[in-house]
Amino acid sequence: MKIAVLGAGGVGGYFGARLAAAGYDVTFVARGKHLEAMRRNGLRVSSPLGDLVVETPKVVEDVSAVDKVDLVLVAVKLWDTEAAAKSLKPLVDQGAAVLSFQNGVHKDEILAKYVPKASIIGGVCYIAAVISEPGVIAHSGAMQKLVFGEYDGSRSVRVEAFYQACVKAGITAEISDNIGRLIWEKFVFLVGLSGTTASIRKSIGPIRENPRTRAFLLQVMDEVVAVGRAKGVDLPVNFAEDRLAFCDTIPATMTSSMHQDLERGNRLELPWLSGGVAEFGAQLNIPTPKNTAIADILELYAAGTHQ
Structure with missing residues (x-):
């Protein structure tokens, strides 16, 4: 799987780093000092489950610089959802699925205003992680779980593929048949x-x-x-x-x-x-x-x- 992570903060940075460390092709979209630090020193994760460093992460400043991917993980703050959704159309037109791990219940409704509903996979995440300093994600506690699924309850190829990627990356994951x-x-x-x-x-x-x-x-x-x-x-x-x-x-x-x-x-x-x-x-x-x-x-x- 080729994966883009839109928002490399606590959620996107942590799970994206785990996937990248497992050998998956992950492109991070980041900005500001965090972006600069990732380019300079790599992306570092401190965690009770084991520290890791992605030495040379693929990181860009804008979604327009992301090559064709299979899946986009959305992990920006909720106020950025509208802008993020607008920017995803070119990737979705090339076949990318979109999976938001943002907070709340508004996120997928906002995404569906700009990309086809069929492109959206529902998801929730359970983790306590923050950017402790630019380029560094601090994970506290042992909880790090992703649950996701198609809104129609089907067990699709893309959901199965992402589940296998999570398992390989050491991420606790579940597929839900009632993600809503x-x-x-x-x-x-x-x-x-x-x-x-x-x-x-x-x-x-x-x-x-x-x-x-x-x-x-x-x-x-x-x-x-x-x-x-x-x-x-x-x-x-x-x-x-x-x-x-x-x-x-x-x-x-x-x-x-x-x-x-x-x-x-x-x-x-x-x-x-x-x-x-x-x-x-x-x-x-x-x-x-x-x-x-x-x-x-x-x-x-x-x-x-x-x-």
């Missing part, structure tokens, strides 16, 4: 984790231990379930309780990328997380008071504070 529901299942947890850790400014440990903040976390996730069910997603009524039990199993120090972006003064994915839930709720006449409050609390930080 799985994306929403992750969204329930993601909105709960991101909304509470960012608005409370604490990791998940203290939040789940205090009765009031624990109840708040459950209510945030319960609103996502209600919205998802109203949109026709096959989520159990009590799925938020299932995700709260899952929150009890993760490291107490775990936080969200939105919380980290907030602390660094970076732009936030708020409009597609709690903000997106509040927007869906308004459209569907479903009450979302907790997610609306989170969106209101974080609104002044959403554009970043570096400006």
